Amino acid sequence: MIDEDSLREAMRETTDGLRPPTRLAEEVIGGARARRRRRRRTGVTAVALAAALVVTGGALTTMNLTTTEVLGGEGAPAVARSWFDVPTRGDLADDRDFVGRASTTWRDELPLFLGIRAGLDEGGRGDPHLVAATTTPSGPAAIFVQRHAPPGDDESYDMLGLVAQSPEDGELHLLSVGRDEGKGQLYLFGEDDRTLIGLPGPEPLHLSTGPDIDGSTGEVTRQWEELVAEDGLILRQLPADSHAHDVVAATEVPDTLIPEELERRPPLAVLTSESRAAALDPGAAQHFLRPRSLDSNWNESLTFFYLPVASRPALTYQERLAEEEALDSPDNWRCETGENGGESCERITAAPSHPDSERELDLMDRTQRALWDSGRADLINHHSGGVFGSFLVIVRMTDGRIATIGEQWNRVQHGEAHAVVFTDDNLTEVDDFAYGGPTRPDDPVQLSVRLPDDEGWVVLSYQAALRYRTTPDGPWQAVESDRGAALLPAEAVQVEVSREGGTDVVELVR
């Protein structure tokens, strides 16, 4: 490993002589003002071109797409179309009662989404425009657009938002607001967020309601349908088994979606009722994003289980971290006060090297990569962040191969248990996979995977004591376990899980 003290010192030494240009502040302020001027020019031109939009049967020509091409320049907003100059679409466009109530709701509740409290500077806002008002399976709904200039900012943008009935009280509310990025806008609302409404973008939109997972291999696919607008509006009722978090929209033809393309052209955000919940309670928003994983309540941030236990390295990654933290004790540092009064410190106790524990992180990365490369990870989901649990069971199989078992999140409801078998200790090649089905945080056995070639069952019930038997009425056999993880023989048919509060017997289903 690299000596960290020398790394710090090298970075300081090599940057010591650097000096910024003497007129940096003036150049920065001048550059910032030039950016502002560019934005304003773009805005004026966009408005002028928007007036030339042609409305034909509810479909818009997108002649102002050339705006950004003409102006170009960094920071120029992508202007695809203006919603302000098109007539209101939908069967409720002339329903004065609904339009009036929806407009009042939009005006009253918009500050909530902008984080504005009474008495504070709200910035500037244009007039709202009703883009759509229509009947849906979840009641009447309206989409508004309004330009917003945040206080103290020189950049204004258009907000598109949905006013519809909230299932919670049956009243009209502003449910979602998003910045108009010129790509179209989709909202999910109604009971369990299953009604999809939206405005089309300049490119065709495709929708997938969730990943399909092969029950025997765990391979992930998605079915896609093109969202065709009728009378300028997209309206769908999603299946009863769909979940809002699994719904994805994309402009790219889905068959060509590859990781690099996803990075360049990320999926379109589908706004859900959580937008309103997050606006009401920003602190709660962080809990929306992640599915419940097995390790949600574990003590350790990264957990590695070893089977057999004898194959554990001298120090696990977790233990090494604890050791390094202990090295931060003041006893291990020498500090001196310099001439200018500043204090410089150096650690006088070197951190020992533990290459074995570095290997654990490698194993985790390789497992994740193998699942990804073999089609066992939802790439769309992968785009949005971490999708692999922060634990790994590492098994030395009887034939010498290494198997790693972890939890992959492809759907919001639960994770999936997967095993990856590597050919040798160098982990150069993936040899095989095994799929253990959904993980079960609330069950006595939270994860079980049957390894290939009758190498046995890997079961996990965090911090529980485990026994097994090979016939339904046979004697219970003790098994070596690591914090609730165990490798059972292939013949095992039941596992007994004991923890404080009781004992359960669980069938191992082949």
Added chain:
Amino acid sequence: MTGKNKDWDTEFTDFVVHRSPALLRTAYLLAGGDPEAARDLLQDVLERMYPRWPRITGSPEAYARGALANTAANRWRRLSRRVRETPLAPGQLAPAVDGPEEAVVTADQIAPLLASLPPRMRAVIVLRFFDDLSERQVAEVLGCGIGTVKSQTSRGLARMREALRPDGPGAARLTTTPAGGQR
């Protein structure tokens, strides 16, 4: 110019004058040792900070460091079109098993060493060991998990170590132009 704007300009100018030397050092490391790229990066970030100045809460310097790291990482993302979160090319899958001794880095090696790392990994290393942020702070700045910071740190150190070996596969990188110079 209004009085408010005058204060705004004065405060911001004061910040740039006093803190840009330190920020330039971070930018230089994030740019893999390319001084021109570092100045561009810093100016880009400061220009974006200027209109937001009145609304920046907390330490403006911390805000600037975060923006530098993210802009550097995103620049990489834009340029190389690689996916985020520890993507490993097959050639990079050699086990990171080191000998017991620790490799010492010198000042003349550090820039090409950093340049040999993917920018996101480089950002983690710079924030951890130059700006002395904790793993949690780095995770917050880069918008990723602590596990990712741990693995990127570990992998970054291992890759630098590998590059330092005279006969190692990364040894040649120590003589290449800085990352910014390859743009």
